[in-house]
Amino acid sequence: MGSRIPSHQLSNGLYVSGRPEQLKERQPTTGSRAIPYTGGDVKKSGELGKMFDIQVSDHPQVPSLLKPHRASSSSQLTSGSFRSGPNSGSGPIPKRGSGSGSGPMVALQPTGLITSGQLGLSAGRRSGQLDPSASVISTGKTVYGSSVTTLGYDDVRLGFRVSRKLMWVLLVMVVMGLMVGAFLTVALKKPVIMAAVAAVLVPAMIIILWNCAWKKRGLLAYLRKYPNAELRGAIDGEFVKVTGIVTCGSIPLESSFQKVSRCVYVSTELYEYKGWGGTSANAKHRCFSWGCSNSEKYVGDFYISDFQSGLRALVKAGYGAKVAPFVKETTVVDITKQNRELSPNFLSWLADRSLSSDDRVMRLKEGYIKEGSTVSVMGVVRRHDNVVMIVPPTEPMSTGCQWACGLLPTYVEGLVLTCDESQNADVIPV
Numbered sequence: 015m016g017s018r019i020p021s022h023q024l025s026n027g028l029y030v031s032g033r034p035e036q037l038k039e040r041q042p043t044t045g046s047r048a049i050p051y052t053g054g055d056v057k058k059s060g061e062l063g064k065m066f067d068i069q070v071s072d073h074p075q076v077p078s079l080l081k082p083h084r085a086s087s088s089s090q091l092t093s094g095s096f097r098s099g100p101n102s103g104s105g106p107i108p109k110r111g112s113g114s115g116s117g118p119m120v121a122l123q124p125t126g127l128i129t130s131g132q133l134g135l136s137a138g139r140r141s142g143q144l145d146p147s148a149s150v151i152s153t154g155k156t157v158y159g160s161s162v163t164t165l166g167y168d169d170v171r172l173g174f175r176v177s178r179k180l181m182w183v184l185l186v187m188v189v190m191g192l193m194v195g196a197f198l199t200v201a202l203k204k205p206v207i208m209a210a211v212a213a214v215l216v217p218a219m220i221i222i223l224w225n226c227a228w229k230k231r232g233l234l235a236y237l238r239k240y241p242n243a244e245l246r247g248a249i250d251g252e253f254v255k256v257t258g259i260v261t262c263g264s265i266p267l268e269s270s271f272q273k274v275s276r277c278v279y280v281s282t283e284l285y286e287y288k289g290w291g292g293t294s295a296n297a298k299h300r301c302f303s304w305g306c307s308n309s310e311k312y313v314g315d316f317y318i319s320d321f322q323s324g325l326r327a328l329v330k331a332g333y334g335a336k337v338a339p340f341v342k343e344t345t346v347v348d349i350t351k352q353n354r355e356l357s358p359n360f361l362s363w364l365a366d367r368s369l370s371s372d373d374r375v376m377r378l379k380e381g382y383i384k385e386g387s388t389v390s391v392m393g394v395v396r397r398h399d400n401v402v403m404i405v406p407p408t409e410p411m412s413t414g415c416q417w418a419c420g421l422l423p424t425y426v427e428g429l430v431l432t433c434d435e436s437q438n439a440d441v442i443p444v
Contacts, residue, residue: 155270155366158312161332162265165311167283168298170338172229174422188215225422232421234340236413237392237432245402246323248395253407256320256327257390260383263315263332269382270310271346271363278316278331279339279383279431284308287375304377308367313337313431318391318404327402329391329429336406336428343381350375383433392430404429 022034158164195211198204225232243254260278268275270282285304286295299305314332319325331337347360356371360378364371383389392411393404410425 155310156268158265158267158314160334162267162312162314163332163334163337165281165309165313165337165339167296167306167309167311169311170340170426172233172424172426174225174229174424184218188218191215221420221422224420225424228419228421229424232416232419233413233424233426234432235419236416236424237340237390237430238434240392242322242390244322245320245325245327245395250395250397252395253393253411254395254404255390255392256318256322256404257388258319258321260329260385260387260389261317261319262385263317263328265314265332266385267312267314267382269380271359271378271380274382274384276385277382278385278389279311279313279341279381281309281311281339281341281343281379281381283310283343283379284369285377285379287377293374308369311339313339318389325402327395327404329393330403330405331429331431337431338426338428339383339431341381341383341431341433343379345377346380347376347378349377383431387433390430390432392432 020033021029021031023029191211192215195208199208237255240255242257243252245254245256248254262276262278266275267277267280269277269280274280284307286293286299286307287304288294288299288301290301292301295305295307316329316331318327318329320327347357349356354373361371363378391404394407396403396405406429410427411430412423412425413421414423415421
């Protein structure tokens with residue numbers, strides 16, 4: 015007699031053969047303990063230390079930097095909140111006022127960098143290329159960084175290519191010639207000797223005075239006649255003159271009084287007239303003449319597009335380079351004894367610079383080279399990879415003897431900038 019095969023019914027109503035499965039009692043599981051970072055120490059690495067027969071501490075101490083501020087459960091220890099505590103450099107950003115030492119969150123800078131402090135320009139900050147705009151101090155005067163060259167009112171130095179020793183020798187010879195001529199004239203009672211000495215010395219004095227008076231005009235005439243070079247064919251280290259349209263570099267400039275923007279060169283100078291007993295504007299101010307009491311001249315790196323070849327070059331005029339600008343300035347304010355009315359803009363300009371506005375005869379002159387102007391640059395060509403640059407020459411530039419004009423050799427130091435355009439003329443938009 016066959017035995018009956020046992021069967022049972024499942025929870026879904028289906029009958030299956032076999033006895034129902036007996037559920038085993040589930041063993042309780044113990045919570046896993048979080049293992050902190052050991053830093054490579056074998057004694058704290060658990061099973062790895064046992065493999066090398068090293069006594070392992072059952073309860074390794076958590077470093078103070080990783081200890082949470084409050085007691086946490088085993089589930090919190092295994093979560094990211096344990097390792098990313100308030101003093102760590104990872105994990106969620108703590109809220110303000112939670113004891114974090116990172117400071118308040120600020121808005122993004124224009125460059126996209128997250129920095130501490132408030133967004134904006136500080137008063138005393140002197141920036142280079144990282145700060146494309148100039149900073150304005152509390153007095154209202156614009157202050158540029160080290161990437162912009164600051165020029166003085168007498169930085170353009172013109173001189174003759176004659177050594178000082180030779181000048182002193184000629185002066186001594188002139189004095190000795192006058193003394194000998196006067197002695198012979200008195201001793202021999204022959205005025206012909208004095209006339210001969212005067213015939214030699216008078217023309218020499220006229221030539222010297224002529225050169226002193228026409229030195230700058232002769233130099234400008236020489237610069238205008240100097241031939242333009244083709245920038246594409248210029249070799250490295252060659253002294254050239256390039257004429258073309260200029261565009262601003264990384265830091266555009268702005269004139270001080272008229273607020274003309276997008277300039278590559280700006281100049282604002284205040285002149286005062288000194289009478290017989292007036293106050294001197296500077297140490298070199300003589301009586302019955304105009305002296306500069308305040309000068310603001312700035313020039314930075316800019317680009318020039320050559321008319322000859324169309325090639326674009328970078329003119330290195332910033333970072334303290336020697337520059338000799340010859341830009342015609344215009345008088346924007348003229349204060350005389352008859353006209354004592356001061357405009358509010360001029361009074362504000364004087365107050366920003368702590369200058370006096372008492373009864374003085376003053377003139378404010380301003381000049382600039384705006385973007386799009388036609389400018390001539392004289393300097394040395396430098397080529398670096400695919401970049402063509404024009405840098406200041408190491409030696410002064412000399413005009414040589416101009417016999418037709420009766421001028422001695424005149425020299426000028428630095429990068430020469432000339433702009434003959436009127437300040438009110440329209441420039442080429444770029």
